[in-house]
Amino acid sequence: MRVELDNLSKSWDGVVGADKITLDISDGDLVAFLGPSGCGKTTTLLMVAGIYKPSGGTISFDGRVVNEVAPKDRGIGMVFQSYALYPHMTVFGNISYPLRIQKLDKAVIKDRVQKVADMMGIGDLLDRKIAQLSGGQQQRVSLGRALVKEPQLLLFDEPLSNLDARLRLTMRGEIKRLQGDLGITSIYVTHDQVEAMTMADRIAVMSKGILQAYDVPEALYDRPKTLFVAGFVGNPPMNFLDIEVTRDNGEFRAKSESIDLILPQERAEKAAAVKGKVTMGLRPEDLNLAEGTSGHSGPTLSGVAETVEPLGREDLVGVGINGVEMRVLVDKTRGVRVGDNLDLQVDPSKIQLFDPVTENSLLWA
Amino acid sequence: MTTAEISPPTHPVAGLPKAREKMGRRFAYGFLILSIMPIVVGYSWIVVATLSFRTEGLLPRNAEGGIGGFTLSNWDFVTDGAIWNAMFNSLLIAVAMVFGVGIASTAGGYALSRMKFAGRKAFLSMTLVLHAFKAEMLLIAIFFVLRWLGDIPIIGNFVGFNSVGGVALVMIALELPLGIWLMKGFFDNLPWDMERAALIDGASRFRVWWQIMLPQVRPGLAALSLFTFIAGWNAYLVPFTFTIGTKVANMPVFLNQLISDTAPTNWNQVAAVGLFQMIPLLIFFIFTQELLLNIYAGGSKGS
Incomplete structure (x- = not known):
């Protein structure tokens, strides 16, 4: 089912929850609403579900405006962070509840519940009480209950946040596979950018009720349109530096107290037109430790290792450069220690530049 | 160490x-x-x-x-019809109260906990204030209300002055502020998501209340029922004021009638009636205490 949000807004007594959200979800896509808590992603989801009434704008399913349609008539299934199971019912009671309301034939209900439960891997738990299940099993029941209605649209509200890290990884893959197999259009709300990047076909990044960007994951990562998107997408987060871009004899330089870099023309042209400072963004993975002896290519920065966080495969090193800290991913075989003097190699073709006032990208906006 | x-x-x-x-x-x-x-x-x-x-x-x-x-002569009253009549009246009042207070409190408590409507805050604070007033202050005013209700054709026979229904109605009204606040508290503790899930699953608002929310507040409802039953069973002031004679007397009023101003009172018999009055309460408690302890766990985590 194709879902279109057009200028969708929600406010309570002047407090804005979602502000003029406009986006278009293609049939069969999994779209993630990504943002920090309080950014309006759940508000938007609940409007799509029909729990909240929009203050303005429209929601359309396959071209039909559904603003006034009751939740039960929207053909949706929803999975909640808290699972929201009915604790006084068994697993069977929970999954069969939507069908029992529809007053379907008992044999049909039993058949469909068993099928969904088997698909979720909880087929042998149907007689259990909810309290007797683990968190992962409860979330499977919740997913089963959403799927048993054979919905046109699946809504996920941070479904994995209450699970432990390992289970989250497994469930993430399972939900993605299931959604792909069934081809049900889905909206997935999360504050975890890894979850959004790995699962979603497209990601809607939100902040303070405003849609910041709506694009495929790679585009958000490589071509962030706003400062917020650049800082929120990617882990560890992007480094930001205030610099001035100047043009000398056809050469573009990024200058500040701590650095002096030569930038490629296609990146720097727009930034050079800005008077005063601009914000430069550099991902930790785009900074490399310069080899001590070999002649290195490209501009370098010098600093001191202030923090070293082992991540397993790599170390996340905080490098102090004239009072500014930059996070850098370093191969752990380098054995960087706190206090070491380091030369950092910058890949100029990966540099992002933002207007500090409008916070829009000077490359992609 | x-x-x-x-x-x-x-x-x-x-x-x-x-x-x-x-x-x-x-x-x-x-x-x-x-x-x-x-x-x-x-x-x-x-x-x-x-x-x-x-x-x-x-x-x-x-x-x-x-x-x-x-x-065993103190227990002779058991063969007398009057005590059974009084007991029946007590039971009627108590049961009517359990149902009346139970239904009104769960419905009202849910509405006050979950719905937005004009005057909600004022209603909440007013019921709390009203609860602070003693029933004694209202006796005369209630008397007039019951007299007026009694004049209404047909209905008047059941809820008017000197009727068991009238006594039950007054007792329900006096018990409601406590009941509504108690049940509102229980509903306040239930997660919204469960209700939203049910709405999406296709339930109407009434069905959500009846099939999803009510089962979660069963321990609260059981406690409220117990309080109300005891209050109704032991009710003295209201039945004593709004009933005349033995036909509509309940147990405490009947007990009071045994204590005479003019003839010597058989205290041993009064004790026997008192003990007799306690028996149903004990039975009722045995049946509800397990329900009171049976509080649901699980099914909803985090927020």
């Missing part, structure tokens, strides 16, 4: 701490026994008294002053 903290207090090392501990336990038990003595003695006396002609202290005495003189 971390082990000493963890191990149970059975260390055989020194005699002194053990003795002190024993002393402390004895003192605690002694205090507990002492504090429940008035109740134990009181109930023991009632049981003994109902089975004897007269008592001296806790001991039954016969005509010669020796121990003995047991009789």
